[in-house]
Amino acid sequence: MRRLLRGAVAGLLALPLFLASSPSAQAAPDPRAMTSGFYVDPHSGPAAWAAANPGDGRASAIRDSIASVPMARWFGSWSGDIGSATGSFVGAAQAADKLPLLVAYNMYGRDACGGHSGGGAASPSAYATWIAAFASGIGSRPAVVVLEPDALGDYSCMTQDQINERQGMLVNALSEFRSKAPNAWVYLDAGNPGWADASTMADRLHSSGLSLARGFSLNVSNYFPTAENASYAGSINQALGQRHGYSKPFVIDTSRNGNGSNGEWCNPGGRRIGTPSQEGGSGAEMLLWLKTPGESDGDCGVGSGSTAGQFLPEVAYKMIYGY
Numbered sequence: 348m349r350r351l352l353r354g355a356v357a358g359l360l361a362l363p364l365f366l367a368s369s370p371s372a373q374a375a376p377d378p379r380a381m382t383s384g385f386y387v388d389p390h391s392g393p394a395a396w397a398a399a400n401p402g403d404g405r406a407s408a409i410r411d412s413i414a415s416v417p418m419a420r421w422f423g424s425w426s427g428d429i430g431s432a433t434g435s436f437v438g439a440a441q442a443a444d445k446l447p448l449l450v451a452y453n454m455y456g457r458d459a460c461g462g463h464s465g466g467g468a469a470s471p472s473a474y475a476t477w478i479a480a481f482a483s484g485i486g487s488r489p490a491v492v493v494l495e496p497d498a499l500g501d502y503s504c505m506t507q508d509q510i511n512e513r514q515g516m517l518v519n520a521l522s523e524f525r526s527k528a529p530n531a532w533v534y535l536d537a538g539n540p541g542w543a544d545a546s547t548m549a550d551r552l553h554s555s556g557l558s559l560a561r562g563f564s565l566n567v568s569n570y571f572p573t574a575e576n577a578s579y580a581g582s583i584n585q586a587l588g589q590r591h592g593y594s595k596p597f598v599i600d601t602s603r604n605g606n607g608s609n610g611e612w613c614n615p616g617g618r619r620i621g622t623p624s625q626e627g628g629s630g631a632e633m634l635l636w637l638k639t640p641g642e643s644d645g646d647c648g649v650g651s652g653s654t655a656g657q658f659l660p661e662v663a664y665k666m667i668y669g670y
Contacts, residue, residue: 376530378446378489385417385624386445392639392658405664412667417624418636419448424466429477433484441488448635450493453477454516458497460504471516478520482527490531493637494520496567499551500538518556525559532561534598537583539569545582553591562596568638570608570618573599577629602636606669614648619669640666
């Protein structure tokens with residue numbers, strides 16, 4: 348753990364001075380130093396399926412190659428009382444002396460342009476209440492949070508008023524985490540290299556409160572190679588430095604990018620699990636399994652007939668071997 352931390356610090360020190368991380372990021376406590384590694388969720392979709400189907404020939408491979416890897420739990424309207432839900436999850440991780448990974452996915456107007464994962468809070472005020480309770484559930488315990496995948500990737504169907512409203516919700520959310528969950532590192536999602544050019548994304552991040560966050564996340568639920576994401580992150584940070592005077596650390600979702608992208612985003616075939624959750628790698632602060640391998644992207648591709656978030660053992664099994 349300490350060797351990895353030193354490597355991460357060395358990487359940051361190697362950045363040009365004009366790209367030095369913002370003071371708020373440098374001053375924040377490191378939740379990784381407060382724990383002994385990432386938390387493996389014993390109740391993840393793959394773990395639950397493997398436990399319920401011990402006689403299935405795919406169960407051992409799914410258990411050993413997917414369920415045993417630290418990955419994020421997603422929280423949304425399905426989570427019930429959100430403060431209790433996040434509190435219980437983070438509490439279980441704390442009891443194990445591990446660092447939990449959480450994804451907040453309940454923004455009003457969520458996935459407005461893509462549609463497969465539409466839904467979210469009933470109004471901006473309802474979202475503000477929800478995200479405040481989310482952060483309060485974490486409290487002073489260490490955690491890593493990825494905030495609202497999809498939120499900044501696609502504005503194509505939105506009016507400027509809707510964009511401003513969304514950015515305001517994110518600024519408020521980040522403020523809530525700073526005040527209510529001071530030992531959580533929060534990463535504002537920045538989509539992936541195929542969505543918006545780096546300078547555009549840098550401006551969207553800045554306008555959505557990136558200065559209040561630990562950093563930004565990339566490739567959530569997508570398949571772009573790690574190196575391509577790292578290059579994109581470097582371009583975002585260059586634009587941030589030139590336009591706004593700061594840069595930020597970043598994390599990459601490597602859960603499903605082992606074979607890279609074939610240009611499709613919704614349950615494409617032939618994909619493979621990627622590098623397991625770890626500190627550092629390709630310039631990232633962490634490589635993380637944020638999307639659970641085998642969970643559907645929606646009623647599409649090799650997941651035809653499924654719903655977004657549904658665990659599909661046949662897809663998970665094929666992802667282990669890349670076919």
